[in-house]
Amino acid sequence: xxxxxxxxxxxxxxxxxxxxxxxxxxxxxxxxxxxxxxxxxxxxxxxxxxxxxxxxxxxxxxxxxxxxxxxxxxxxxxxxxxxxxxxxxxxxxxxxxxxxxxxxxxxxxxxxxxxxxxxxxxxxxxxxxxxxxxxxxxxxxxxxxxxxxxxxxxxxxxxxxxxxxxxxxxxxxxxxxxxxxxxxxxxxxxxxxxxxxxxxxxxxxxxxxxxxxxxxxxxxxxxxxxxxxxxxxxxxxxxxxxxxxxxxxxxxxxxxxxxxxxxxxxxxxxxxxxxxxxxxxxxxxxxxxxxxxxxxxxxxxxxxxxxx
Amino acid sequence: xxxxxxxxxxxxxxxxxxxxxxxxxxxxxxxxxxxxxxxxxxxxxxxxxxxxxxxxxxxxxxxxxxxxxxxxxxxxxxxxxxxxxxxxxxxxxxxxxxxxxxxxxxxxxxxxxxxxxxxxxxxxxxxxxxxxxxxxxxxxxxxxxxxxxxxxxxxxxxxxxxxxxxxxxxxxxxxxxxxxxxxxxxxxxxxxxxxxxxxxxxxxxxxxxxxxxxxxxxxxxxxxxxxxxxxxxxxxxxxxxxxxxxxxxxxxxxxxxxxxxxxxxxxxxxxxxxxxxxxxxxxxxxxxxxxxxxxxxxxxxxxxxxxxxxxxxxxxxxxxxxxxxxxxxxxxxxxxxxxxxxxxxxxxxxxxxxxxxxxxxxxx
Numbered sequence: 001x002x003x004x005x006x007x008x009x010x011x012x013x014x015x016x017x018x019x020x021x022x023x024x025x026x027x028x029x030x031x032x033x034x035x036x037x038x039x040x041x042x043x044x045x046x047x048x049x050x051x052x053x054x055x056x057x058x059x060x061x062x063x064x065x066x067x068x069x070x071x072x073x074x075x076x077x078x079x080x081x082x083x084x085x086x087x088x089x090x091x092x093x094x095x096x097x098x099x100x101x102x103x104x105x106x107x108x109x110x111x112x113x114x115x116x117x118x119x120x121x122x123x124x125x126x127x128x129x130x131x132x133x134x135x136x137x138x139x140x141x142x143x144x145x146x147x148x149x150x151x152x153x154x155x156x157x158x159x160x161x162x163x164x165x166x167x168x169x170x171x172x173x174x175x176x177x178x179x180x181x182x183x184x185x186x187x188x189x190x191x192x193x194x195x196x197x198x199x200x201x202x203x204x205x206x207x208x209x210x211x212x213x214x215x216x217x218x219x220x221x222x223x224x225x226x227x228x229x230x231x232x233x234x235x236x237x238x239x240x241x242x243x244x245x246x247x248x249x250x251x252x253x254x255x256x257x258x259x260x261x262x263x264x265x266x267x268x269x270x271x272x273x274x275x276x277x278x279x280x281x282x283x284x285x286x287x288x289x290x291x292x293x294x295x296x297x298x299x300x301x302x303x304x305x306x307x308x
Numbered sequence: 309x310x311x312x313x314x315x316x317x318x319x320x321x322x323x324x325x326x327x328x329x330x331x332x333x334x335x336x337x338x339x340x341x342x343x344x345x346x347x348x349x350x351x352x353x354x355x356x357x358x359x360x361x362x363x364x365x366x367x368x369x370x371x372x373x374x375x376x377x378x379x380x381x382x383x384x385x386x387x388x389x390x391x392x393x394x395x396x397x398x399x400x401x402x403x404x405x406x407x408x409x410x411x412x413x414x415x416x417x418x419x420x421x422x423x424x425x426x427x428x429x430x431x432x433x434x435x436x437x438x439x440x441x442x443x444x445x446x447x448x449x450x451x452x453x454x455x456x457x458x459x460x461x462x463x464x465x466x467x468x469x470x471x472x473x474x475x476x477x478x479x480x481x482x483x484x485x486x487x488x489x490x491x492x493x494x495x496x497x498x499x500x501x502x503x504x505x506x507x508x509x510x511x512x513x514x515x516x517x518x519x520x521x522x523x524x525x526x527x528x529x530x531x532x533x534x535x536x537x538x539x540x541x542x543x544x545x546x547x548x549x550x551x552x553x554x555x556x557x558x559x560x561x562x563x564x565x566x567x568x569x570x571x572x573x574x575x576x577x578x579x580x581x582x583x584x585x586x587x588x589x590x591x592x593x594x595x596x597x598x599x600x601x602x603x604x605x606x607x608x609x610x611x612x613x614x615x616x617x618x619x620x621x622x623x624x625x626x627x628x629x630x631x632x633x634x635x636x637x638x639x640x641x642x643x644x645x646x647x648x649x650x651x652x653x654x655x656x657x658x659x660x661x662x663x664x665x666x667x668x669x670x671x672x
Contacts, residue, residue: 008521016514106351113353116538116557212509212535214557217351219533221508252511256518259501260468262667271504 003133009250009257010137017249018148019044019203019211019220023227024234024241025155026199031231032159033192034172034299035083038094040200041224042101043075047204049105049112052215055208056117065144065205072201073194075101080193084186087303098224106217119213120144144206151199156238168192172297175304185304200224229278235285235295248274342404342582344368345397346380347390349409354507356532356551357568358382361408361431363552364570371575375582386411391418398423404581406574407431416440427586429577432477434657436588443573446594447477448484448656449624450566450602451528452631453617454548455488457563457605458496458526460613461546465496468519470529470536472506474671476659478530483663484631485528490665499524502671509535520545526563537561546606553603563606564617572598592653596625632656637664 055064234240255270541558549565623629634645
């Protein structure tokens with residue numbers, strides 16, 4: 001295996017991991033505030049279809065991404081209204097959001113199947129992209145990938161050293177205590193849910209405008225679910241989300257690369273790697289009950305009533 | 309599930325409105341139109357398999373006009389749910405019903421038994437009865453021509469093949485391409501990548517990119533999305549479209565597309581039912597019947613290569629060229645088809661071995 005091939009593999013790993021990273025970062029913030037939104041796949045598809053249609057009709061990729069993000073936010077507000085406003089069961093609401101988003105995106109997109117657009121092109125940064133091995137991986141990507149690096153740093157900093165980050169964590173750990181000391185529980189949760197929606201919408205736009213610039217029904221092919229697993233895999237730690245997203249990205253392209261090189265490893269076996277890894281982490285996490293409880297936000301999935 | 313109910317609701321509303329206007333205008337059709345039902349496994353928006361079947365349905369409507377009325381149900385899961393959908397169609401007066409996926413076989417057999425007067429046709433299956441016929445396209449004929457063109461267009465002598473699942477249909481088509489390479493450019497190597505999906509644009513693009521990283525410059529695919537075509541376009545390589553015309557996704561990369569054209573079959577079968585001459589039969593249709601079509605060639609292909617490809621197509625049509633004409637060896641070099649013999653459809657139908665020259669093992 002020569003260095004060019006390795007550098008190509010790393011490049012593809014980051015590209016493949018980017019939609020997972022975006023969705024998982026959004027879901028992480030959402031879950032940190034105590035809200036479990038299983039509607040990622042639906043929001044992803046809505047972002048993809050709206051972004052694609054907007055980019056196609058207006059000819060502006062920028063507008064496409066903007067509307068993709070707005071579509072994600074709109075979907076997440078729908079979730080927020082039902083799960084937070086009416087205190088409905090979050091799991092059921094999230095599942096419904098996925099089914100709704102899958103159907104609605106197919107409905108909106110049916111006229112636009114098979115229409116090509118010129119997708120977002122990679123921009124290789126001069127000099128930096130010439131660095132052997134990691135140059136192409138980090139500095140020859142498209143702008144959304146660069147944005148995902150920035151968003152990762154922002155979320156990392158947010159939880160590590162900002163006050164609003166502390167508020168989100170407090171609300172997720174113990175909403176009643178947070179409420180008692182005057183923190184705005186509901187507003188925090190709404191904002192966290194909307195951030196999750198924006199990230200899923202952006203990831204959807206990335207799929208339909210940059211990654212494979214086309215719209216076809218159900219094009220996310222389960223990436224929303226993988227991102228959900230990824231948050232658990234990362235045991236709610238930001239830096240592990242990045243690591244996990246790229247690892248999942250690597251696992252999903254590695255079996256393609258190996259087959260091309262003629263290694264006789266079962267492609268099915270390699271394809272299940274990300275899922276097997278998630279199960280393994282889940283098992284390891286739940287081995288120790290107390291540690292498991294400390295890792296996940298304690299109020300995750302539980303509705304909050306200010307009166308109680 | 310949800311969406312189908314929604315569609316049904318829409319159809320219901322549309323039917324209601326239609327009935328209303330018919331009553332208002334006082335029009336009564338002179339003759340009842342022939343009702344034809346179509347059951348699709350995927351969304352008609354897949355731009356591949358189900359899309360092509362729906363194009364066939366639209367062709368029937370256009371050809372017969374008021375004399376037919378077609379209904380389709382998309383996104384039908386293979387299994388018990390399919391039986392309910394097919395029975396609904398039979399019950400609501402459809403006289404000819406096409407079920408267009410392999411997994412609809414047993415449900416179709418069951419419903420066909422209960423409605424002996426309704427005619428059923430099942431695509432890609434092998435079970436027949438008095439009122440149940442089968443039909444399938446010989447995609448390997450188109451694939452053989454694509455293999456020839458690829459063998460002439462590759463500069464790196466590396467050709468990529470994105471494969472879905474190791475079932476006879478896919479193995480048959482890989483073999484057809486390899487046989488074309490063996491004959492027209494034995495230096496060329498076929499790299500096969502299994503993606504274990506019929507439809508995952510992201511993965512198909514990843515596979516295409518992984519191949520191109522390894523020097524492949526012509527990509528063939530047996531998966532349904534145009535993502536590989538786009539990936540080839542972006543990197544200035546060539547690709548062959550599958551199932552429907554994919555030239556729009558890569559004007560420069562698109563060498564040709566091998567298209568399933570179901571329109572002639574659907575029109576012919578509808579006509580037979582109208583004439584009362586319909587009979588159950590296993591129908592295998594290829595280029596000669598117009599079921600497999602290569603509508604255009606890229607201008608970048610040299611004229612002599614196009615001429616030879618046209619010659620192959622003509623030969624396949626008149627029977628003088630057969631992709632699976634002997635001598636053919638298997639991977640181990642054992643003679644499977646002797647000189648002067650041709651693999652019969654019965655053998656092709658359950659093909660589970662690679663021909664000589666294919667690299668790698670057949671996944672189990």
